[in-house]
Amino acid sequence: MATIEQIVRSLEPRFGVLAESSTSQLNVVARNGDVAIGDLFLLPCRRGPRPRFYVFRATEYANILNRTIDMGDVARNKLTMPDSYFAEDLAEEQLVELRGMILGYAEHDDISDSWSFNRPRRLPQHLTDVYRVEPSRPEAGEAVRELLRTQLGDRGLVVGHLLAGERPLMSVPVRLPVQALSHHIGVFGRTGCGKSNLIMVLLDGVLLHNRGTHGPDCRDRKASVFAIDPHDEFRTWHASTGGADGIRGIVHRYSDQELTDLVAPFYYLTGRDVLEGPLEARVRISRADVTPDDLVSILDFSEQQIAFARQLFAEHGERWIGRLLAGDIGNEREAGPEYLPGTIAAVERRLGFMTHGNTRLVSRFDPEMGLQYESLLPDILCALECGRVLIVDTTLLGELEQFLLNTVVARALFALRRAVRLADSPQRLRDEIVVAFGTDDPNGRIGQRTLAEQLVARLSDGRLPYLDGVRVRCLEELPLVHILVEEAPSVLNPARMRFGSVFRDISRQGRKFGIGLGVVSQQVTEIDSGVLTQLNTQITMALGNADERREAIRAASADIGNFAQELQVLDRGQLLLSTSLRDIALPIQVPDFDRLESDRGW
Amino acid sequence: MRFDIHLRESVRQRLSDLSSQMATWEEQAAPSQDLYAHLVQAIQPFSHTTQSGDLVVGGVDGSGEFPVVAYGDSFVYATVSAGTLYKADALHGLREVPSSVTSLVEFTWLTGAEQQRKAALLESFARLTGYSVEDVIGGSDYAELRGSGRLDLRVVRDDLIVPPAHDAGNVGLQLRTTAELAAALRLIDDAPTGAVVLTDGTMTLPFVQRSRQSLFFEHLRRFCCVRARERDVVFGALSKSHGMPSGIRLDDVAREKLGQRDPEHWYLRLPDRQLDGWSPVPADGPRVPPAGAVTYLLRLHRTTPIMRLDLDARYWDETTASRSNEQHLFQNLDYAGHDQRCFGYPYPIKAAHDRASLSQQERVTLRKQVVDAAVGAGLKRTLFRDAAQATGHA
Numbered sequence: 001m002a003t004i005e006q007i008v009r010s011l012e013p014r015f016g017v018l019a020e021s022s023t024s025q026l027n028v029v030a031r032n033g034d035v036a037i038g039d040l041f042l043l044p045c046r047r048g049p050r051p052r053f054y055v056f057r058a059t060e061y062a063n064i065l066n067r068t069i070d071m072g073d074v075a076r077n078k079l080t081m082p083d084s085y086f087a088e089d090l091a092e093e094q095l096v097e098l099r100g101m102i103l104g105y106a107e108h109d110d111i112s113d114s115w116s117f118n119r120p121r122r123l124p125q126h127l128t129d130v131y132r133v134e135p136s137r138p139e140a141g142e143a144v145r146e147l148l149r150t151q152l153g154d155r156g157l158v159v160g161h162l163l164a165g166e167r168p169l170m171s172v173p174v175r176l177p178v179q180a181l182s183h184h185i186g187v188f189g190r191t192g193c194g195k196s197n198l199i200m201v202l203l204d205g206v207l208l209h210n211r212g213t214h215g216p217d218c219r220d221r222k223a224s225v226f227a228i229d230p231h232d233e234f235r236t237w238h239a240s241t242g243g244a245d246g247i248r249g250i251v252h253r254y255s256d257q258e259l260t261d262l263v264a265p266f267y268y269l270t271g272r273d274v275l276e277g278p279l280e281a282r283v284r285i286s287r288a289d290v291t292p293d294d295l296v297s298i299l300d301f302s303e304q305q306i307a308f309a310r311q312l313f314a315e316h317g318e319r320w321i322g323r324l325l326a327g328d329i330g331n332e333r334e335a336g337p338e339y340l341p342g343t344i345a346a347v348e349r350r351l352g353f354m355t356h357g358n359t360r361l362v363s364r365f366d367p368e369m370g371l372q373y374e375s376l377l378p379d380i381l382c383a384l385e386c387g388r389v390l391i392v393d394t395t396l397l398g399e400l401e402q403f404l405l406n407t408v409v410a411r412a413l414f415a416l417r418r419a420v421r422l423a424d425s426p427q428r429l430r431d432e433i434v435v436a437f438g439t440d441d442p443n444g445r446i447g448q449r450t451l452a453e454q455l456v457a458r459l460s461d462g463r464l465p466y467l468d469g470v471r472v473r474c475l476e477e478l479p480l481v482h483i484l485v486e487e488a489p490s491v492l493n494p495a496r497m498r499f500g501s502v503f504r505d506i507s508r509q510g511r512k513f514g515i516g517l518g519v520v521s522q523q524v525t526e527i528d529s530g531v532l533t534q535l536n537t538q539i540t541m542a543l544g545n546a547d548e549r550r551e552a553i554r555a556a557s558a559d560i561g562n563f564a565q566e567l568q569v570l571d572r573g574q575l576l577l578s579t580s581l582r583d584i585a586l587p588i589q590v591p592d593f594d595r596l597e598s599d600r601g602w
Numbered sequence: 603m604r605f606d607i608h609l610r611e612s613v614r615q616r617l618s619d620l621s622s623q624m625a626t627w628e629e630q631a632a633p634s635q636d637l638y639a640h641l642v643q644a645i646q647p648f649s650h651t652t653q654s655g656d657l658v659v660g661g662v663d664g665s666g667e668f669p670v671v672a673y674g675d676s677f678v679y680a681t682v683s684a685g686t687l688y689k690a691d692a693l694h695g696l697r698e699v700p701s702s703v704t705s706l707v708e709f710t711w712l713t714g715a716e717q718q719r720k721a722a723l724l725e726s727f728a729r730l731t732g733y734s735v736e737d738v739i740g741g742s743d744y745a746e747l748r749g750s751g752r753l754d755l756r757v758v759r760d761d762l763i764v765p766p767a768h769d770a771g772n773v774g775l776q777l778r779t780t781a782e783l784a785a786a787l788r789l790i791d792d793a794p795t796g797a798v799v800l801t802d803g804t805m806t807l808p809f810v811q812r813s814r815q816s817l818f819f820e821h822l823r824r825f826c827c828v829r830a831r832e833r834d835v836v837f838g839a840l841s842k843s844h845g846m847p848s849g850i851r852l853d854d855v856a857r858e859k860l861g862q863r864d865p866e867h868w869y870l871r872l873p874d875r876q877l878d879g880w881s882p883v884p885a886d887g888p889r890v891p892p893a894g895a896v897t898y899l900l901r902l903h904r905t906t907p908i909m910r911l912d913l914d915a916r917y918w919d920e921t922t923a924s925r926s927n928e929q930h931l932f933q934n935l936d937y938a939g940h941d942q943r944c945f946g947y948p949y950p951i952k953a954a955h956d957r958a959s960l961s962q963q964e965r966v967t968l969r970k971q972v973v974d975a976a977v978g979a980g981l982k983r984t985l986f987r988d989a990a991q992a993t994g995h996a
Contacts, residue, residue: 089686
């Protein structure tokens with residue numbers, strides 16, 4: 001590891017001198033130069049028994065004149081005095097003063113000969129020399145990487161490169177631990193800020209991670225992502241315009257064995273009937289896959305309407321939607337509360353988007369009429385449990401269908417994982433799966449019998465990998481699953497998150513079952529506060545207004561209040577990463593996926 | 603407010619009396635018709651100067667912390683001075699030129715013992731100037747101005763006034779003035795022929811009329827004049843206050859002479875009562891011009907006050923005492939005073955001032971440094987406890 005002297009040499013010349021300081025904020029007087037908010041500085045210090053480097057980010061700059069009392073006077077003179085000039089001094093008269101926050105300090109441990117990063121609990125020395133981290137100098141980046149090693153992560157998904165001012169330090173990649181996928185992640189940014197590129201980079205990272213785990217000796221957990229793609233861009237990315245190919249391009253480079261082990265049966269789901277290549281599938285779920293809770297999670301229902309829908313589901317189970325839409329609910333109804341025709345009609349109206357002909361997603365289900373179970377849901381669930389990245393083209397689906405698909409997948413997976421946790425034997429697991437989907441034959445409850453049977457069948461043939469011989473795998477052996485919820489305010493707003501929403505449970509308990517939600521939104525303010533508090537990782541990109549920035553700061557798991565000004569000037573592809581898995585928030589430049597691909601020579 | 607002095611009737615009455623006296627004095631000090639006419643006659647305009655081909659102008663200033671640390675009967679004084687040198691430049695107005703003169707910093711430790719005190723103070727003087735005390739005394743023309751004839755360097759050295767260690771006012775004055783003149787001396791030695799070197803202040807020699815005792819900086823001031831003459835450098839002392847009796851309304855005089863509402867760009871050489879037969883300075887007032895000097899009053903810009911410039915009289919006799927030379931000098935000063943940071947005042951002095959002055963934080967840090975160094979050398983930190991602060995007096 002480099003010594004304090006070696007690191008200082010790599011950073012020279014000195015940029016400024018520390019003036020005032022507290023444990024959280026520093027004032028530095030520095031040479032006049034082209035500076036930017038977010039510039040990164042290092043302050044070598046020998047105050048304690050071990051050498052330290054304080055890491056400091058500029059949040060505010062001001063032009064000052066060396067010793068000149070009032071800049072205003074000088075400006076007035078310049079304006080009003082005839083033929084005035086501004087003499088050039090050898091000793092620099094025009095200086096800059098910068099304020100900023102201490103991210104923390106790295107302390108050298110002589111025994112392990114390494115630098116460990118600490119939160120800013122200690123003060124730097126008086127009048128400490130200040131060195132600027134110049135992005136164009138690789139050696140400066142190397143120094144930062146060494147000092148911040150514990151915060152940058154040496155394994156996981158590369159989110160981007162640490163920003164120093166406006167430019168990234170290309171030798172300082174910032175990684176998100178793969179475990180973060182099983183926690184909830186918020187991705188907030190206004191339109192055009194680079195969210196799609198970020199998700200593309202993350203998907204690429206997950207595929208890379210899974211490829212790294214491929215092999216008999218590797219015990220790392222795979223990761224799965226279920227990513228709704230409302231613009232159908234992740235599959236081919238910019239290939240049609242001469243740019244990089246998307247997930248298609250990546251999986252095409254896989255060997256046959258890798259395709260079998262890491263991609264099959266599909267990576268791309270679409271609402272289109274005509275498929276363009278292998279490992280693609282027509283996305284479809286069945287009415288039998290949908291419960292009242294799924295609909296309550298995506299639509300406004302009154303208490304009466306919810307009660308009616310649940311009673312209908314209790315009576316008819318997986319056929320409840322078909323019965324209602326067919327107007328066939330009267331004759332077989334068991335004793336129970338009567339519902340007003342208006343309530344029934346209202347629920348029927350809300351289910352209107354699933355009527356035959358109105359939906360490309362939801363297939364009819366009525367075995368008595370010869371309409372068998374047609375759904376990709378069991379295979380989707382199996383794929384996610386095998387460590388797959390699934391992108392779902394929803395361009396041909398309606399908004400409600402998109403939300404419904406997300407909800408059904410999330411809820412079903414959550415139910416399966418709960419069953420796995422409860423089971424201690426294969427038979428118990430089968431029983432728990434059946435119960436998890438509401439089927440209770442002794443009590444005459446049909447529930448989602450067909451879906452449960454499909455899953456149990458896949459459990460038996462190994463497609464649902466919960467069994468290791470006669471042993472039920474524990475959750476820690478299953479892949480980390482991340483479900484991206486695009487346009488999250490539509491399903492994760494306070495009104496929708498009342499009791500009954502499947503996301504209410506997942507947001508609170510998903511983590512312990514290894515299921516994380518990816519909350520993607522242009523607005524932070526519209527997201528339910530209960531969900532926001534459960535976000536372990538927050539990725540904040542350029543936001544539309546001050547309210548959103550304030551809320552983003554409030555919601556972040558790490559304190560990012562000092563980044564308020566930086567949030568205002570975030571450029572396209574720049575973000576602030578704060579995660580409970582790290583001590584400090586870090587500003588990052590996400591690599592352009594097109595360039596990422598070309599840099600790899602693909 | 604803990605005191606009611608502002609409200610007491612007796613205080614207000616005393617202030618009223620004082621103000622009346624001041625007003626009466628003003629009336630009495632009004633110049634006579636003759637004097638007024640002389641002054642009008644003496645005022646000379648010069649042109650606003652926006653180009654100054656080969657001007658090289660330097661400035662010096664000093665400051666310090668007097669004392670920076672006190673303990674027992676001992677005091678540590680910190681003295682700082684700085685010199686700057688600029689060349690006229692078409693792009694920047696003035697561009698600083700490299701010179702060997704950097705900031706001078708001196709720490710002086712004075713105790714209650716007279717021998718130690720004298721030795722320490724003179725050592726500091728020598729370190730600041732780069733010359734031995736004897737060389738400065740021997741090289742200056744102070745003795746000629748005093749009319750004391752042949753010099754016995756040792757006697758003069760022994761007769762140098764050394765204030766008590768606790769007399770911060772006088773010790774500080776000597777150290778600061780010496781440091782300023784030391785910077786000026788170095789600039790004079792460094793500057794090209796024809797350059798102008800300015801200090802902040804006057805060329806007053808307070809003890810020149812006495813037969814014995816003197817101040818070291820008096821010798822040094824004249825030594826600077828000698829060196830400047832030898833090197834053909836214009837050495838001047840510029841004071842921001844002119845020191846004329848308040849009854850003399852120089853603005854009115856200049857207004858009448860120049861016909862401007864807010865007269866600027868003018869100068870006036872103060873006559874010597876003996877040589878010129880008249881002087882606006884009262885006969886019992888200060889000696890202006892000082893011994894060995896020529897004094898000008900000048901105004902560079904209407905927003906800056908009337909200032910006073912002292913020049914070495916002998917150099918003035920030899921090189922400046924013509925209307926065209928005076929014009930050239932003041933045009934150069936005008937040009938040097940066009941920086942936006944101090945319009946109407948020569949920037950090199952302002953630049954030197956900025957570099958030499960100590961902020962409150964710097965003073966505190968300096969004190970900490972001195973104390974830390976002393977503790978490092980084995981002294982106890984409690985020795986340096988600030989009594990005033992400890993007793994709530996600071």
